[in-house]
Amino acid sequence: MPCPTRSALLDLARDLPRNLRQELPRDLSCAVPSAVPRPAPFPVRQRAILAALAFAGILGSASSWAQAEPDAIRTKAEQVCSSCHGAHGNPLAPQIPILAGQTARYLYVELRDFKAGRRNDPIMSPIAEALSRDEMMGLADYFAAQSPVGAEFETDRARVLKGAKKSDETLCPMCHLGGLRGQNEIPRLAGQQPEYVLKQLRAFKARERSNDGGNMQSVAQTLSDDDILNLTHYIADLR
Numbered sequence: 001m002p003c004p005t006r007s008a009l010l011d012l013a014r015d016l017p018r019n020l021r022q023e024l025p026r027d028l029s030c031a032v033p034s035a036v037p038r039p040a041p042f043p044v045r046q047r048a049i050l051a052a053l054a055f056a057g058i059l060g061s062a063s064s065w066a067q068a069e070p071d072a073i074r075t076k077a078e079q080v081c082s083s084c085h086g087a088h089g090n091p092l093a094p095q096i097p098i099l100a101g102q103t104a105r106y107l108y109v110e111l112r113d114f115k116a117g118r119r120n121d122p123i124m125s126p127i128a129e130a131l132s133r134d135e136m137m138g139l140a141d142y143f144a145a146q147s148p149v150g151a152e153f154e155t156d157r158a159r160v161l162k163g164a165k166k167s168d169e170t171l172c173p174m175c176h177l178g179g180l181r182g183q184n185e186i187p188r189l190a191g192q193q194p195e196y197v198l199k200q201l202r203a204f205k206a207r208e209r210s211n212d213g214g215n216m217q218s219v220a221q222t223l224s225d226d227d228i229l230n231l232t233h234y235i236a237d238l239r
Helices: 006-013 044-066 068-085 104-116 124-129 133-144 157-169 172-176 194-205 215-221 225-237
Strands: none
Touching: 068 133, 104 124, 104 133, 157 172, 157 225, 194 215, 194 225
16 A cells, blocks of 8 residues: 555644644655664654554545445436436335335345345336445435325324224334334335325235235224225325
Protein backbone atom coordinates (compact mmCIF):
# COMPACT_ATOMS: atom_id res chain seq x y z
CA MET A 1 0.00 0.00 0.00
CA PRO A 2 1.53 3.38 -0.97
CA CYS A 3 2.42 5.72 1.86
CA PRO A 4 0.08 8.76 2.07
CA THR A 5 1.59 11.95 0.70
CA ARG A 6 2.88 14.62 3.03
CA SER A 7 0.17 17.04 1.93
CA ALA A 8 -2.53 14.43 2.56
CA LEU A 9 -1.23 13.82 6.07
CA LEU A 10 -1.08 17.53 6.76
CA ASP A 11 -4.69 17.93 5.63
CA LEU A 12 -5.77 15.17 8.01
CA ALA A 13 -3.60 16.56 10.82
CA ARG A 14 -5.53 19.82 10.81
CA ASP A 15 -8.51 17.96 12.28
CA LEU A 16 -6.53 16.61 15.24
CA PRO A 17 -6.80 18.19 18.71
CA ARG A 18 -4.06 20.75 19.38
CA ASN A 19 -2.25 18.60 21.95
CA LEU A 20 -1.89 15.77 19.39
CA ARG A 21 -0.85 18.11 16.58
CA GLN A 22 2.00 19.35 18.78
CA GLU A 23 3.34 15.79 19.05
CA LEU A 24 3.68 15.30 15.29
CA PRO A 25 7.17 15.57 13.77
CA ARG A 26 7.82 18.70 11.77
CA ASP A 27 9.07 16.99 8.62
CA LEU A 28 6.51 14.12 8.32
CA SER A 29 9.23 12.17 6.54
CA CYS A 30 6.85 9.35 5.64
CA ALA A 31 6.31 11.35 2.45
CA VAL A 32 10.02 11.18 1.46
CA PRO A 33 10.67 8.77 -1.47
CA SER A 34 12.16 5.43 -0.46
CA ALA A 35 15.40 6.12 -2.37
CA VAL A 36 16.22 8.98 -0.02
CA PRO A 37 17.76 8.01 3.35
CA ARG A 38 15.26 8.43 6.14
CA PRO A 39 15.86 9.67 9.63
CA ALA A 40 15.44 7.46 12.66
CA PRO A 41 11.92 6.15 13.25
CA PHE A 42 9.51 8.36 15.10
CA PRO A 43 8.69 7.55 18.74
CA VAL A 44 5.90 5.03 19.23
CA ARG A 45 3.25 7.62 20.11
CA GLN A 46 4.05 9.70 17.01
CA ARG A 47 3.92 6.59 14.79
CA ALA A 48 0.52 5.73 16.24
CA ILE A 49 -0.83 9.19 15.43
CA LEU A 50 0.53 9.03 11.87
CA ALA A 51 -0.93 5.55 11.39
CA ALA A 52 -4.31 6.81 12.51
CA LEU A 53 -4.06 9.69 10.05
CA ALA A 54 -3.14 7.36 7.20
CA PHE A 55 -6.00 5.00 8.08
CA ALA A 56 -8.44 7.92 8.16
CA GLY A 57 -7.30 8.86 4.66
CA ILE A 58 -7.84 5.30 3.46
CA LEU A 59 -11.33 5.23 4.95
CA GLY A 60 -12.12 8.52 3.30
CA SER A 61 -11.21 7.08 -0.09
CA ALA A 62 -13.18 3.89 0.61
CA SER A 63 -16.30 5.86 1.48
CA SER A 64 -16.27 7.47 -1.97
CA TRP A 65 -16.08 4.01 -3.57
CA ALA A 66 -19.02 2.83 -1.46
CA GLN A 67 -21.24 5.61 -2.84
CA ALA A 68 -21.57 3.72 -6.12
CA GLU A 69 -23.55 0.91 -4.53
CA PRO A 70 -26.45 3.02 -3.17
CA ASP A 71 -26.64 4.72 -6.56
CA ALA A 72 -26.94 1.33 -8.26
CA ILE A 73 -29.62 0.26 -5.78
CA ARG A 74 -31.57 3.46 -6.37
CA THR A 75 -31.37 2.95 -10.12
CA LYS A 76 -32.64 -0.63 -9.82
CA ALA A 77 -35.50 0.49 -7.57
CA GLU A 78 -36.50 3.27 -9.95
CA GLN A 79 -36.11 1.35 -13.20
CA VAL A 80 -37.25 -2.15 -12.21
CA CYS A 81 -39.30 -2.12 -9.01
CA SER A 82 -41.21 1.08 -9.75
CA SER A 83 -42.85 -0.44 -12.84
CA CYS A 84 -45.19 -2.32 -10.47
CA HIS A 85 -44.62 -0.82 -7.02
CA GLY A 86 -44.77 2.80 -8.17
CA ALA A 87 -42.53 5.74 -7.48
CA HIS A 88 -40.66 5.26 -4.19
CA GLY A 89 -42.67 2.12 -3.39
CA ASN A 90 -46.16 3.64 -3.54
CA PRO A 91 -48.11 1.72 -6.23
CA LEU A 92 -51.30 2.83 -7.93
CA ALA A 93 -52.61 -0.69 -8.59
CA PRO A 94 -54.59 -1.86 -5.52
CA GLN A 95 -53.35 -5.46 -5.73
CA ILE A 96 -49.67 -4.41 -5.51
CA PRO A 97 -48.24 -3.97 -2.01
CA ILE A 98 -46.89 -0.66 -0.74
CA LEU A 99 -43.17 -1.04 -0.04
CA ALA A 100 -42.49 2.50 1.18
CA GLY A 101 -41.97 2.59 4.94
CA GLN A 102 -42.06 -1.20 5.23
CA THR A 103 -39.61 -2.70 7.71
CA ALA A 104 -36.27 -3.40 6.04
CA ARG A 105 -35.91 -6.77 7.71
CA TYR A 106 -39.30 -7.95 6.38
CA LEU A 107 -38.54 -6.77 2.85
CA TYR A 108 -35.22 -8.59 2.86
CA VAL A 109 -36.75 -11.82 4.22
CA GLU A 110 -39.49 -11.79 1.56
CA LEU A 111 -37.01 -11.21 -1.28
CA ARG A 112 -34.86 -14.00 0.14
CA ASP A 113 -37.89 -16.32 0.31
CA PHE A 114 -38.92 -15.50 -3.27
CA LYS A 115 -35.37 -16.32 -4.39
CA ALA A 116 -35.29 -19.58 -2.40
CA GLY A 117 -38.76 -20.68 -3.54
CA ARG A 118 -40.31 -20.51 -0.07
CA ARG A 119 -42.73 -17.94 -1.45
CA ASN A 120 -43.89 -17.96 -5.06
CA ASP A 121 -45.15 -15.33 -7.46
CA PRO A 122 -44.91 -15.40 -11.28
CA ILE A 123 -43.44 -11.88 -11.34
CA MET A 124 -41.47 -11.59 -8.10
CA SER A 125 -39.85 -15.03 -8.09
CA PRO A 126 -37.75 -14.55 -11.26
CA ILE A 127 -36.86 -10.98 -10.26
CA ALA A 128 -35.64 -12.08 -6.82
CA GLU A 129 -33.76 -15.02 -8.31
CA ALA A 130 -31.49 -12.59 -10.15
CA LEU A 131 -30.69 -10.51 -7.03
CA SER A 132 -27.61 -10.93 -4.86
CA ARG A 133 -27.84 -10.83 -1.07
CA ASP A 134 -26.32 -7.34 -1.02
CA GLU A 135 -28.83 -6.12 -3.62
CA MET A 136 -31.72 -7.52 -1.59
CA MET A 137 -30.47 -5.82 1.55
CA GLY A 138 -29.87 -2.58 -0.34
CA LEU A 139 -33.36 -2.56 -1.85
CA ALA A 140 -34.89 -3.35 1.54
CA ASP A 141 -33.08 -0.40 3.13
CA TYR A 142 -34.02 1.87 0.22
CA PHE A 143 -37.77 1.20 0.40
CA ALA A 144 -37.83 1.21 4.20
CA ALA A 145 -36.50 4.78 4.08
CA GLN A 146 -39.27 6.01 1.76
CA SER A 147 -42.47 7.66 2.98
CA PRO A 148 -45.68 5.64 2.52
CA VAL A 149 -48.62 7.45 0.98
CA GLY A 150 -51.23 4.90 2.10
CA ALA A 151 -53.91 3.14 0.11
CA GLU A 152 -56.39 5.23 -1.83
CA PHE A 153 -59.43 3.35 -0.67
CA GLU A 154 -62.81 4.46 0.63
CA THR A 155 -63.26 2.52 3.84
CA ASP A 156 -66.56 1.54 5.39
CA ARG A 157 -66.69 2.93 8.94
CA ALA A 158 -68.67 0.02 10.34
CA ARG A 159 -66.19 -2.46 8.90
CA VAL A 160 -63.26 -0.41 10.22
CA LEU A 161 -64.63 -0.66 13.75
CA LYS A 162 -65.31 -4.37 13.42
CA GLY A 163 -61.84 -4.88 11.98
CA ALA A 164 -60.26 -2.99 14.89
CA LYS A 165 -62.12 -5.21 17.34
CA LYS A 166 -61.07 -8.39 15.51
CA SER A 167 -57.46 -7.17 15.41
CA ASP A 168 -57.45 -6.89 19.20
CA GLU A 169 -59.23 -10.22 19.63
CA THR A 170 -56.65 -12.06 17.55
CA LEU A 171 -53.77 -10.15 19.21
CA CYS A 172 -52.47 -8.63 15.97
CA PRO A 173 -50.67 -5.82 17.87
CA MET A 174 -48.69 -8.39 19.86
CA CYS A 175 -46.55 -9.06 16.78
CA HIS A 176 -47.31 -6.11 14.47
CA LEU A 177 -47.20 -3.58 17.36
CA GLY A 178 -49.64 -0.75 18.08
CA GLY A 179 -51.09 0.83 14.98
CA LEU A 180 -49.86 -2.29 13.13
CA ARG A 181 -46.67 -0.43 12.24
CA GLY A 182 -44.52 -3.59 12.20
CA GLN A 183 -41.13 -4.50 13.62
CA ASN A 184 -38.10 -6.40 12.37
CA GLU A 185 -39.34 -9.26 10.17
CA ILE A 186 -42.98 -8.58 11.13
CA PRO A 187 -44.46 -6.37 8.37
CA ARG A 188 -46.01 -2.96 8.66
CA LEU A 189 -49.69 -3.35 7.80
CA ALA A 190 -50.94 0.20 8.42
CA GLY A 191 -52.26 1.77 5.22
CA GLN A 192 -51.51 -1.30 3.11
CA GLN A 193 -53.46 -1.93 -0.10
CA PRO A 194 -56.73 -3.69 0.82
CA GLU A 195 -56.79 -6.00 -2.21
CA TYR A 196 -53.28 -7.17 -1.39
CA VAL A 197 -54.14 -7.73 2.30
CA LEU A 198 -57.29 -9.62 1.30
CA LYS A 199 -55.31 -11.87 -1.05
CA GLN A 200 -52.62 -12.63 1.54
CA LEU A 201 -55.03 -13.41 4.38
CA ARG A 202 -56.97 -15.73 2.09
CA ALA A 203 -53.71 -17.39 1.00
CA PHE A 204 -52.70 -17.95 4.62
CA LYS A 205 -56.13 -19.39 5.44
CA ALA A 206 -55.99 -21.73 2.43
CA ARG A 207 -52.41 -22.68 3.43
CA GLU A 208 -51.22 -21.48 0.02
CA ARG A 209 -48.66 -19.19 1.64
CA SER A 210 -46.43 -20.79 4.23
CA ASN A 211 -43.24 -18.74 4.62
CA ASP A 212 -44.33 -17.28 7.97
CA GLY A 213 -43.30 -20.09 10.28
CA GLY A 214 -46.94 -21.11 10.65
CA ASN A 215 -48.04 -18.13 12.76
CA MET A 216 -50.26 -16.43 10.18
CA GLN A 217 -51.66 -19.70 8.94
CA SER A 218 -52.83 -20.47 12.47
CA VAL A 219 -54.35 -17.02 12.95
CA ALA A 220 -56.07 -17.07 9.55
CA GLN A 221 -57.83 -20.34 10.40
CA THR A 222 -59.79 -18.46 13.07
CA LEU A 223 -61.02 -15.78 10.65
CA SER A 224 -64.26 -15.87 8.73
CA ASP A 225 -64.51 -14.33 5.26
CA ASP A 226 -66.32 -11.38 6.85
CA ASP A 227 -63.54 -11.01 9.46
CA ILE A 228 -60.96 -10.84 6.69
CA LEU A 229 -62.91 -8.18 4.84
CA ASN A 230 -63.30 -6.13 8.02
CA LEU A 231 -59.59 -6.37 8.71
CA THR A 232 -58.75 -5.09 5.23
CA HIS A 233 -60.90 -1.98 5.88
CA TYR A 234 -59.33 -1.41 9.29
CA ILE A 235 -55.79 -1.81 7.97
CA ALA A 236 -56.42 0.52 5.01
CA ASP A 237 -57.77 3.14 7.43
CA LEU A 238 -54.57 3.19 9.53
CA ARG A 239 -51.75 5.62 8.79
